[in-house]
Each structure stands twice: as C-alpha cells, then as structure tokens.
Amino acid sequence: MNKKQKKMLARIIIAAVLLIVLHFVPITGIPRFICYLAVYLVIGYDIVKKAFKGIKNGQVFDENFLMAIATIGAFALAVYEKSGDYNESIAVMLFYQIGELFQSYAVGKSRRNITELMDIRPDYANIENDGKLEKVDPDEVEVGSVIVVQPGEKVPIDGVIVEGNSSLNTSALTGESLPRSAKAGDEIISGCINMTGVLKIKTTKEFDESTVSKILELIEESSSRKSRSENFISKFAHYYTPAVCYGALALAILPPLVNLVLLHNPAMWGQWIYRALTFLVISCPCALVISIPLGFFAGIGGASNAGVLVKGSNYLETLARTKYVVFDKTGTLTKGVFEVVGVHHNTMEEKKILEYAALAESFSSHPISRSLKTAYGKEIDQKRVTDVKEISGNGVTAKVDGISVAVGNTKLMKRIGVEAVECHQVGTVIHVAIDGAYAGHILISDVLKPTSKEAIVNLKKNGIKETVMLTGDIDKVAQQVAGELGVDRVYSELLPADKVSKVEKLLAKKTEKEKLAFVGDGINDAPVLSRADIGIAMGALGSDAAIEAADVVLMDDDPMKIVKAIRIAKKCMRIVYENIYFAIGIKVICLILGAVGIANMWVAIFADVGVMIIAVLNAIRTLFVKKL
Structure with missing residues (x-):
C-alpha cells in the first residue's frame, strides 16, 4: 500500500471503531449529533469536498455528488425526525470508502505490474x-x-x-x-x-x-486509448447520473404531493425522501465507471507482466476478436539467423570438415562464416591459417596447417576443378574441398524457433480460423517451413509491397466482426503492421518503426507470446462483460425495490458498494495469467 492508501485505511478503521463505541455510549440530543457528525467527517470529508468542488466547476453529476447528497440527506432526515439514528448515513460512506480503497489498491497493483515490467530507465x-x-x-x-x-x-x-x-x-x-x-x-x-x-x-x-x-x-500512456466498451460506459454515466438524480427528486416530491392534493392524505415527506435517498445510493454507477476501466487496465497490467505490451484497451478488444493471424516468416516463426543444420561427409569425418571450414572462414565477417565458427564451438587459432583469399560470389580458399582448403558454393568447386555432390535438402549448401579433393558439404539454414509449431497449434485451439505465412523466400523453402509448422496458407517470393497487398486481400475476405492480426519482427514490416486490424511486433522494442507501427509489442521472440496475448484479451473481455451485465442487472432490480419501498439503505449499500467490490475483485482476475 502507498501512503495515501494507508491513510485511507486508518480513517476507515478509526470511523468503524468510533461507530461501534458510540453504539454503546448512552448519549442523546445535541452531544449525540455532534459525536456522529465528527465520525461522518472523519470518513467522508473528502467526498463532500469533491462534491462541492464539482458543483463549483460545473461538473455536478458524479458519484461524489450522489454519495454526498444521499448521506447528508439521510443525516438531515434523522435530525428532522428526531430519531437519532445516524448509523445508516455513516455506514453508507464507510462502505463506499472501503470500495474506493479496493479500487485504488487494484489500480496500483496493475500499475506496478506495468512499470516493473522493464527496469530499463537509466538513473544517471x-x-x-x-x-x-x-x-x-x-x-x-x-x-x-x-x-x-x-x-x-x-x-x-x-x-x-x-x-x-x-x-x-x-x-x-x-x-x-x-x-x-x-x-x-x-x-x-x-x-x-x-x-x-x-x-x-x-x-x-x-x-x-x-x-x-x-x-x-x-x-x-497505454490506458489512454479507450475501447468501445469503455467509451460506452463513459457516455452511459454521462446521461445516467443526471437522470437518476432527477428521478430521485421526483420520487421525493411527486408521490407525497399526489397523496396530499388528490387523496387528501398526510404527505409523508420523510418516508418518500428516505426512499429517494435510498434510490440515489443504489443508483450510484461506481461499479460500472470503476470496474470496467479497471478491467481493461488490469488486462494491460497482466499482459505486461507476461511480457506483452498492449498500447491501449481498444487493442485488447480487437485482439479478443481476432480470427486470422498472418505471420512474417523470417525472425517471427524462424530465428532469422543462419545456423549449421547438417554436415554431410564424403571422405572425411564431420567434425574435421567443420573444423577446416571454420578455420578457412575465420577471417571473414560474413553471416555464413559466423555460423560456421559458432557450429565449430572451439577457440579458433588463426595462426594455423595462411594464404587466405576471399573470392566474391564464390567463397574462400586458404591453407590450414599447410593443407589447401576451399569453402564455398558450386561455382568455387568448378573454379578449382572439383566435382561437387548435389544436396537436395532446403537451405544454403557450403561445399568443402581439402587438398584438391571433395570432402563434403555443410547445410546452413534459418532454423525454426522451438515454440513456433506449438504456437500454431495453440492458436487454432484458441479460436483462430486460419494462419497465413508471408515471406520473400523461394517457394521451396516457404512450403517446407509451412508444412513443418502446420500453417494453413503460405505466400512466397514477396516484396514488402506485396505483403501489404496480400494482407489487404485477406482483410477484404473476412467479416466485419472478425479481426486480422499481422505478426512481424517490427523492423521491415511497419507498413503491414499498420495496415492490419492489429499489428504485433515480436522482440522489436529497439526499433522506432516497431514502436510506432505496432499495436502490441512482445518483449521477446517467443511465438507462444502471441497465444498468451490473445488468451489475456479474451479473458479481459469476458470479465468486462460479466461486470457490465452483473452491475446493471443488480442496479435495475434494487432501483425498483427501492422505489416501491422494499429496499432500505442497507440494501442500497449492497447495491452500490457491494456490487462495486465484487466487480472490482472480478476485474483484477485479469492480472493473473496462467502459464501455457
């Protein structure tokens, strides 16, 4: 808890203790009124202050105004009727502040999850x-x-x-x-x-x-972009609050007047004012105006804690409705780096071929050279290497321990008069000739990420209708990758502009309610990320283009994070709708009961504070994300 929350908790405890003590102290009249008024001010002075400030600024109809009018009215009614029962008005304010404390704590927890996500801010x-x-x-x-x-x-x-x-x-x-x-x-x-x-x-x-x-x-600023549900609640509260205030005023005045003028019965002002005050407490829209934004905020916090940055609640709503997921291949489903995936020997053992190739390529900074050195895995002694010649578009020739070594493509093998053995596997083939004889070849390719296949399977389990892969690679490579992963459709040999065109065609085929997500590495895919219904950038926080273009940014390169993001979004939307139906349903029932005099102030407390606490507790469930 922060300092402000601790102060509120102390006020709640003090007010509750004083209320209990006063129940057993035999005082009456003005001393009793002063004691209860003091307790009321301890727990409710800030609400009354906010209500007056709202009236002063022309923003009359909010929850502070409703709570202040209802509790002060109940207090005044007890004085008017000389009942000395001030418990209800204080209890309403006490429970309201408890609800506010719950809400403040939940928001604070969400904010901590977000701000603690990345400890990257430098101190100096x-x-x-x-x-x-x-x-x-x-x-x-x-x-x-x-x-x-x-x-x-x-x-x-x-x-x-x-x-x-x-x-x-x-x-x-x-x-x-x-x-x-x-x-x-x-x-x-x-x-x-x-x-x-x-x-x-x-x-x-x-x-x-x-x-x-x-x-x-x-x-x-992720919470500044509001979803349609949040905007609906804001508009709803804007019209709803004045309506219930005028309704409560009518309930306090019209029935007694009708009773007095038309039926010539006593006016019974106290009874109807009490009902109107109960009506006001019940009608307070706290459960909606607090729990719905909190649900989205907690969803963003839960996603952040799971390594998924969502730019706003509107994107959570879109993500929950996603039915089509389109992937860029390189850097998204594959690692985007060359790795040795196989060594095929002819006259020499595999380890020796790899050693000669790594030593011959040790002076080169080419990605293929780096992958050979990485696969060799030992410290390279460049003193063993002499007469290095790098032939552009062919490869490298050198002497390793005095032995001639040639490492390159088929062009290099033809150049030195060595017949290369053809490789039918997909990838980049590096042929190796040692001392003028063909020794074998090394297969290098962009390998799949360990969780790519699992991610595709889980996306389909989570309601994704179709997965699509876009790539600039040749069709043979693209088809092999798509087949291994179980991707539904693949488009190959595409330029960046072609990817935008394909996404636009896919967007045209889906229904309005269905959404399409594009997942890229965020560096070269900015146009497509912007064009899709929702753009997801993977492990691309270092790229300005990714931050600007993507709607969701994943903290690492794990494709399973996409599944997690969609599951969080769906859970968040489910909880938001649960809160909307629950809060409105209870309000309507209790408002009717309050208007006809069945519900008293204690029922009103449940309808307001009780429903709010339940809704808030339900909302913060979105903070907790199950591991996949």
Missing part, C-alpha cells in the same frame, strides 16, 4: 570532466555530448560509439538472448547493458527522444 549518465567521471541526470545531457558507459551500466541515451569495443546485452529491448558486439562507429540505443569494455558514446538524441523514453511513454 557519466560525463568525463577533468579526467574524472561525473554522474549527471540523463535529462541534462545535450545532443552531441560524449558520455562514458562502463561495464555493467545501462546505456542512458541513444548515440554513436566513438571509442571502445564491447558486448551488449539487449535482451530487455529486442528479446535477443545472445550478446551483441559493438565497436567504434556503431549506433547504439538506450536500454542496452554494457557487458565488457568501456564505451564512449556521442549522443544523437535528447533523453526524452531516446528509445528508453519512448518505451516508458508507451507503457505509461
């Missing part, structure tokens, strides 16, 4: 001053300044490395678990953690415009 930036490092607030660093980031520190502001080499942990931003190397001349984004060497960075943006700030802004 290091500026070198007379050979010493001085810690300053990142907000104070101007564009073009040189900052120093030591090992273990967060990069506070976007910039370009001017001095130093290091490895960067970017997992909080991109979802990539492997460290990323960084050297002088490379661009670097805020939020990364410097792991090894000292870096000097020339800032290219102010802190407010940096990647970290944009992400934090996205998190903090």
Whole structure:
C-alpha cells in the first residue's frame, strides 16, 4: 500500500471503531449529533469536498455528488425526525470508502505490474570532466555530448560509439538472448547493458527522444486509448447520473404531493425522501465507471507482466476478436539467423570438415562464416591459417596447417576443378574441398524457433480460423517451413509491397466482426503492421518503426507470446462483460425495490458498494495469467 492508501485505511478503521463505541455510549440530543457528525467527517470529508468542488466547476453529476447528497440527506432526515439514528448515513460512506480503497489498491497493483515490467530507465549518465567521471541526470545531457558507459551500466541515451569495443546485452529491448558486439562507429540505443569494455558514446538524441523514453511513454500512456466498451460506459454515466438524480427528486416530491392534493392524505415527506435517498445510493454507477476501466487496465497490467505490451484497451478488444493471424516468416516463426543444420561427409569425418571450414572462414565477417565458427564451438587459432583469399560470389580458399582448403558454393568447386555432390535438402549448401579433393558439404539454414509449431497449434485451439505465412523466400523453402509448422496458407517470393497487398486481400475476405492480426519482427514490416486490424511486433522494442507501427509489442521472440496475448484479451473481455451485465442487472432490480419501498439503505449499500467490490475483485482476475 502507498501512503495515501494507508491513510485511507486508518480513517476507515478509526470511523468503524468510533461507530461501534458510540453504539454503546448512552448519549442523546445535541452531544449525540455532534459525536456522529465528527465520525461522518472523519470518513467522508473528502467526498463532500469533491462534491462541492464539482458543483463549483460545473461538473455536478458524479458519484461524489450522489454519495454526498444521499448521506447528508439521510443525516438531515434523522435530525428532522428526531430519531437519532445516524448509523445508516455513516455506514453508507464507510462502505463506499472501503470500495474506493479496493479500487485504488487494484489500480496500483496493475500499475506496478506495468512499470516493473522493464527496469530499463537509466538513473544517471557519466560525463568525463577533468579526467574524472561525473554522474549527471540523463535529462541534462545535450545532443552531441560524449558520455562514458562502463561495464555493467545501462546505456542512458541513444548515440554513436566513438571509442571502445564491447558486448551488449539487449535482451530487455529486442528479446535477443545472445550478446551483441559493438565497436567504434556503431549506433547504439538506450536500454542496452554494457557487458565488457568501456564505451564512449556521442549522443544523437535528447533523453526524452531516446528509445528508453519512448518505451516508458508507451507503457505509461497505454490506458489512454479507450475501447468501445469503455467509451460506452463513459457516455452511459454521462446521461445516467443526471437522470437518476432527477428521478430521485421526483420520487421525493411527486408521490407525497399526489397523496396530499388528490387523496387528501398526510404527505409523508420523510418516508418518500428516505426512499429517494435510498434510490440515489443504489443508483450510484461506481461499479460500472470503476470496474470496467479497471478491467481493461488490469488486462494491460497482466499482459505486461507476461511480457506483452498492449498500447491501449481498444487493442485488447480487437485482439479478443481476432480470427486470422498472418505471420512474417523470417525472425517471427524462424530465428532469422543462419545456423549449421547438417554436415554431410564424403571422405572425411564431420567434425574435421567443420573444423577446416571454420578455420578457412575465420577471417571473414560474413553471416555464413559466423555460423560456421559458432557450429565449430572451439577457440579458433588463426595462426594455423595462411594464404587466405576471399573470392566474391564464390567463397574462400586458404591453407590450414599447410593443407589447401576451399569453402564455398558450386561455382568455387568448378573454379578449382572439383566435382561437387548435389544436396537436395532446403537451405544454403557450403561445399568443402581439402587438398584438391571433395570432402563434403555443410547445410546452413534459418532454423525454426522451438515454440513456433506449438504456437500454431495453440492458436487454432484458441479460436483462430486460419494462419497465413508471408515471406520473400523461394517457394521451396516457404512450403517446407509451412508444412513443418502446420500453417494453413503460405505466400512466397514477396516484396514488402506485396505483403501489404496480400494482407489487404485477406482483410477484404473476412467479416466485419472478425479481426486480422499481422505478426512481424517490427523492423521491415511497419507498413503491414499498420495496415492490419492489429499489428504485433515480436522482440522489436529497439526499433522506432516497431514502436510506432505496432499495436502490441512482445518483449521477446517467443511465438507462444502471441497465444498468451490473445488468451489475456479474451479473458479481459469476458470479465468486462460479466461486470457490465452483473452491475446493471443488480442496479435495475434494487432501483425498483427501492422505489416501491422494499429496499432500505442497507440494501442500497449492497447495491452500490457491494456490487462495486465484487466487480472490482472480478476485474483484477485479469492480472493473473496462467502459464501455457
């Protein structure tokens, strides 16, 4: 609990204790009135203050006004009738404040889930001053300044490395678990953690415009985009509250007047004013105006806690109605990096072929070279390698331990007069010739993510009608990947503009109620992310384009997060509708009972505070997400 909540809890306890004590103290008349008034002010002074402030500002009809009028009216009625029973008015205010405390705690828990999601905000930036490092607030660093980031520190502001080499942990931003190397001349984004060497960075943006700030802004403002359900509740409360106030006024005046003028019976003002006050308490729309936005806010909080950033409650509503999911292949369903998936030998064992290939390619920075070195898995002694020649579009020739080694494609094999064995598997084939003889080939391909197939299966279990894959790869590769994953439909050899065109055709085929989601890596897919009903970017928080274009951003590259996001959205919408039907249903029943005099103030307390607490407790269930 925060300080404000603790203060409210103390007020509730004090008021409850005083109310119990006064029940057993035998005082009457003015002393009794003063004592109960003091208890009322302890628990309700802020509500009365807000009500008067609302009247002053022209915003009369809100829940504060309803509670103030109802409780003050009940208090005045007890004075008028000389009953001395002030318990009801204080009890109404007491239980209302308990409900408000529940609501405040639930919102606070949701907010903590969101803000604690990513501990990426830097506390300081290091500026070198007379050979010493001085810690300053990142907000104070101007564009073009040189900052120093030591090992273990967060990069506070976007910039370009001017001095130093290091490895960067970017997992909080991109979802990539492997460290990323960084050297002088490379661009670097805020939020990364410097792991090894000292870096000097020339800032290219102010802190407010940096990647970290944009992400934090996205998190903090996610509740500003309202869903249709929230907008409906806001409009409903706007017209509903004045209507019930005028209805209560009519209930207090018209029946006694009719009774007096037409039937010539006593007016019974006290009885009908009491019914009107009960009617006001019952009619207070707290359960709706609090629990519905809270349901969405808790949904966003629960999603954030599960590693899914949703930009607003309107996107939760859209996500819940999603029936078609379209995937980009590379970086979404596959890892997007080359890996050795097979070594096929001819005259030499596999490990030896891989060793010769990795050593021959050890001086190259090509992605294929890096994948060979990674697959070899041992420290490479470049002293063993001489006479390295990189032939553009062919491959590499070198001498390893004095033995001639050629590593490349079929063109290189023809160039050196070696006959290569054809490989029928899908992927990039690297042929290896050793000492002038064909030794075998290494198959490299973009491998599937471990959970991609499971994600497709679970999407269908969660009501997705069709899954589609879009890719720029050749059809043979695309069909193999789609077949392994169980994707319903695949379109291959597409340019970025072709992907937009395909999504538009898919959008035209679905019904208005059905929604289409596009899932991409967020870097090259901004146009398609924007065009779909809802765009989902995977592990792309380091990309400005992803943050701007996507409606939902996943914290890592796990496709199962898509399933989790849809399940959270559906659970959130189910709870929201439960609260709407429950709150309105109970209100209508109790309003009728209150109008005819069956429901008293205690029933009114349940209809207002009781329903609100139940609705709030139901709403915060969206915070808790089951593991898949």
